[in-house]
Each structure stands twice: as structure tokens, then as C-alpha cells.
Amino acid sequence: MSLEEVARRAGVSTATVSRVLNNLDVVKPSTRARVLKAIAELNYHPNLHARTLAGGRSNTIGMIASNLENPFFFDVFRALDSEARAHGYEVVVAHTDYDPERLVRSVRLMIGRRVAGLAVVVSEMDASLINELRAARTPCVFYDVGRPQERMANIRVNYRRGIERLVEYLHDLGHRRLAFVGHHSTLGPTSEREIAFLDTVKRFPEMEWRTQADRDSFEGGRLAALRILSGGFQPTAIICVNDIMAVGVLRALRDRGLRIPEDVSVTGFDNIRLAEYCEPPLTTVHIPRDEIGRLAFAALVPDRDLPNVAGQEIVLEPEVVLRASTARART
Amino acid sequence: MSLEEVARRAGVSTATVSRVLNNLDVVKPSTRARVLKAIAELNYHPNLHARTLAGGRSNTIGMIASNLENPFFFDVFRALDSEARAHGYEVVVAHTDYDPERLVRSVRLMIGRRVAGLAVVVSEMDASLINELRAARTPCVFYDVGRPQERMANIRVNYRRGIERLVEYLHDLGHRRLAFVGHHSTLGPTSEREIAFLDTVKRFPEMEWRTQADRDSFEGGRLAALRILSGGFQPTAIICVNDIMAVGVLRALRDRGLRIPEDVSVTGFDNIRLAEYCEPPLTTVHIPRDEIGRLAFAALVPDRDLPNVAGQEIVLEPEVVLRASTARART
DNA sequence: TTGAAAGCGGTACCAG
């Protein structure tokens, strides 16, 4: 069922129906009423594809995330979505599960949908994909990846600072054997996070350390921790790349009969809700997901009363949140 | 940039470009190669709106969930998405946050997108919305809501059975004072879940009980539990409508100085991953999200090698999973 | 205030 049927039923032209649909207040009230009536009677729903095609512009925004199951990503989505809806946009999300092929597919899909803007919140993104997006002239905002350029904004968090604070804090508590648990895209010679960790621990002469990576999940955290412990290394504290993995680490530690924080201190990163609800509550680093979501929208849809951040780079400062999962190292 | 530009550059007609795009192997290899070259050079991406409009069919499936942040919903999404992609479909999700208005908007949006099918996984759905979907002739599958009819399948879980098992199990352990913690759409005189709980506890003469509801979140569980405890009622066990809320209950209990399970037993529902990773691990009821997701796809897209479930009602049997959050009641 | 008609970017049928 289409505009035309509605038009016929209301005894007007399709142009007029289109006008009432778009609230152009040039339509005579009585005509408008008749059209509305026809729409209701026919249970008419405009075809959005035809609309965007004819209109030449889309009011949907895309978001691509590595792991929507991790509340960090979901919180960013929620903030973006809420902001978007408040401004008359819809957002459609894609979840890549850290799979590069799914990333490529998702990007192409978004371009094919001619989204008004695209928020890319993934760990790894190669230059060619970014070029594809630029060539398609899609306004983009990247989280933690790429460099700012025309129509491409960047939001990042000063991870290095967060990690530094954590390491310094643990050092002050007397910890001298640290482990770092990451997931595959945060560990590896090129990863900013691993580098930040290594650079920082190396500043303390008496410090020893290990790193391990696994999937970004509870299970991944658990397995990575088990590997560290089985390796003979006995860390007094474990720094985790995020809260999810930290929760997995807690379980591994307990299964080995270790108490937290008496035997081993554990830290997370992100400060998701769960960090307050697990046992013990996690010492972590707060990342303002709400702000990231809001900034992302502002970067994609320039608006008079929104900060102008299109094409810019924004760096957010993280903040350590102390809770019960860390304590002085046993002497 | 459009088909036409590609056609011009390759020196062929738009029809031919369309053919190579759709892999119709009637195109001469050499022509095909030229077209492919033009496509690559122009960084051409077909406009999906034009495609669905012209093609008259969509290969995207919609899913609407009350709370994607709750891993229960996300797991269903993941299974549906995975199945869909394996069959050449995409799925777009909407998250209503239990807001009826957002539900209506989402449904209309999905109809407007002319999705090939719609999976509705929400708690409350009034008849008029279902009628709207039927009138739009959108194939649907509902989880836990509505009745099967033409083009509308239903998947449900035998909650009553799950609750019964839990109550019987706790009764066997000597518990005589039970509390039920639900969220707003699972508590209330019309809710199947509350009714199941009440019917079951009433079968045991010496049983006392209370119910409380709050938001579907850790925080909601915590607050509901606090209200129960402040009310002077001292439950020896708390049954929660899902694992998320149970985790919140655990925190409330601990904050009150109560040990789990020594002082109070707690049960969840769903058996999400977190149930194994919280402390103590939760006794819960397993709901097969993977199967729900797969069945949902099968219900929407009839396929020769998929079970034929379109328009049917499917009831899944839940299964109790015993873990460390429950124990014999103190005497 | 309303209608006619030219697209928007594809698909698919019909010829050649």
C-alpha cells in the first residue's frame, strides 16, 4: 500500500498526502483531516526506503561496535541513541564481535544505507576502510582509532594516563609483581595500551611483570589469569584492560584459593555498572561513556546548540575510582 | 554516485551493471571485468534503499527488545543475527527500554523499513500494535507474548514450571519465608510470572511470602531487596525474576551483613554468563537463548532445511541449574 | 492550497 492509494481514497493528489505526512502547514485543515482519515483507515505506513531515496537524505545514524555485549559499548550506544532520537534521528547498530570481515561488511552496509553519519567504536580499523568511508563522503566519528581529518572526528581517552595512575597507585601500595590482562586487540606490539603499561612499569626499577591476552569476555579474563598463575609468576596485583575481563580474573583467582584483595589486588577499566556489583567491587578507571555518545552525535550532526566538534580530535581524561578490590601488598 | 556513472565508465548499460552486481552469470567475463573495474575505481556502493525499493523485497530482519543491556536479550539477538547472516539476511535491532512509546515507534519504524520479518522480544505488547503488524502483513515472531495466528509465530518458555521447580527445591531445603523480586513488567496482577509464583507458594501451607518490583537492572534488584528487608520480613530465600536483578539482590544482602547462602539463599533466572561469574555463582533456571534466536529466524524465513515453525506456538522447557547461592535454610 | 510530473537509484522484463 502506497501514497497513491491513500491519495485516491482521500480524493487528493499524492503531493498533498506527502505534504500532510511531512507536516507542511500549507494544507487546508479540512483536506488534511481527510488525508489523515484515509491514512488511519488504510493503516498506511510510509515506505522509508522510498522516502530516503526521493528525499536524498537519511535521518539514520549508524554505529559499529566491536562487542555490544560489553556494557562499555552498550552505554556509548545508549547515549548516542538517546541524543539522536532527541534530534529526530534513528540509530542502527552493528556488532562485529572483533571480526575484521564483519567490520568490512558493516561499513559497506552503512555506506549502502547512506547513513547521515557513522560512529565507529571498534578496536582495529585499517586505513583502507577509512579511505572507503572518506570516498563515500560519510561523516564519521571514530573512537580510539585513526586521525582527525575532513568530515572525520576523533574521540579518544587518555589511556596512558589511566594506566599510569593505576600502576603508580599499586606501586605506592607496595606491589612489585604486576600482571596485565588484555584482549587480543589491546595486546600486541602495536597496541597503545600494552605500550602504556610497559612504559609505565619500566619506570620502576624493582618491578616485575607479565602480560596475557584472551577474548574480551568473563571467560577470557579467567583463562588469561589462569595462564599467568600457571606460569609460575605470582603477581600481587593484576591490571585488566576492562571490567569485564577483571570479573573473569576474580573468578580464576578465587578458584585458585586466592583472596581479593588480601592475596592479590585486581583493577578493571571503564567503570561499568557491574564494577560496583561484583564481589569485591572493582577499583577501576572511569570512562565517561555518556559523554562519548553525546560527543559522537555532535560530531556527526552539526547543530547550532551543540558543541562544534566535527572533524576535531577530542581527548577525555580518565579518572581512577578506588573500591575494594585493591589493597596494600602483603609483605 | 550511482549505477549510471558506473555504466558510463564501463561503457555498458545500467542493466548490465545491475547484472554483475547481482552475480547473474549471463554476463560475458570480459564485460564483467570492465564493470568490476569501474566499480572499484569509483568506490561505488549500491544504494540499498533504491535496491529494496526496486526489488520489492528486503533482506533485513528486525528485532525489538525491551532491554538489550540484559544479556538475555543480547544472546537472543546474537543467535538470531548469526543465523540470519548465515542465510544472507541482516538484522537491525531496536531497544525500547521497556517504554511503550518507544515500542510503538520501533514497530512503526520496522514496518516503514518493510523488514522481511520481525522478532518481538518485549514484555508487554498490546493487541492494537499486533493488529497493526498484521495489517502491514509483516511476518512476526513473538517471544512470550500474544497468541499464534496467520504469519505470527510464538515462542515461549514454561515459566510456571521453572518457578515451581525453584519453589519446590527451596521448600525441600527447609525454606518457609520466600520473597520474589521482579521488574515492573513481571509483577502485577496480570503477570504470568507473579501468578506462577503465588500459585506455587500457596500450595505449601506453612509458607510465607512477599513480592517487590523495581527496574530491570542491578540497581533495581538491590533496591527491591532493601525494601523487602526494611519491611520487617526476613526471607530465608529470594527468588529473582532474572539473573541481573539477582546480582543486585546479592549486593543488598551483603550490604546488610547477610551471607549468601548461609543466611539467605538467592536464585536467578535465565542462566546468563554472569550467573557463573558472580559471587557466589547463582542457582538459576536455564533458558536456551540460542535456540530461541534460531527458532525465531526459522519462524520468519521459511526455508527448506529449517524446521517449519511459521505461525506456530513453541514452548520450551526450562531447567534448573544448581550453584552455590542456595543452601539449606538455617534452623 | 493543490496537482502534474520529473526525478532518486536500482531491478527486471522484453527485445534484439
Added chain:
DNA sequence: CTGGTACCGCTTTCAA
């Protein structure tokens, strides 16, 4: 094997 072309359903001038 390839091209011409009539739509798909809606928006948007341009005229009336």
C-alpha cells in the same frame, strides 16, 4: 549476452 525502459514509492519544483 546486452540494451532500453517501465516501474518501485516518495519528494519536490513548477504551474495553476
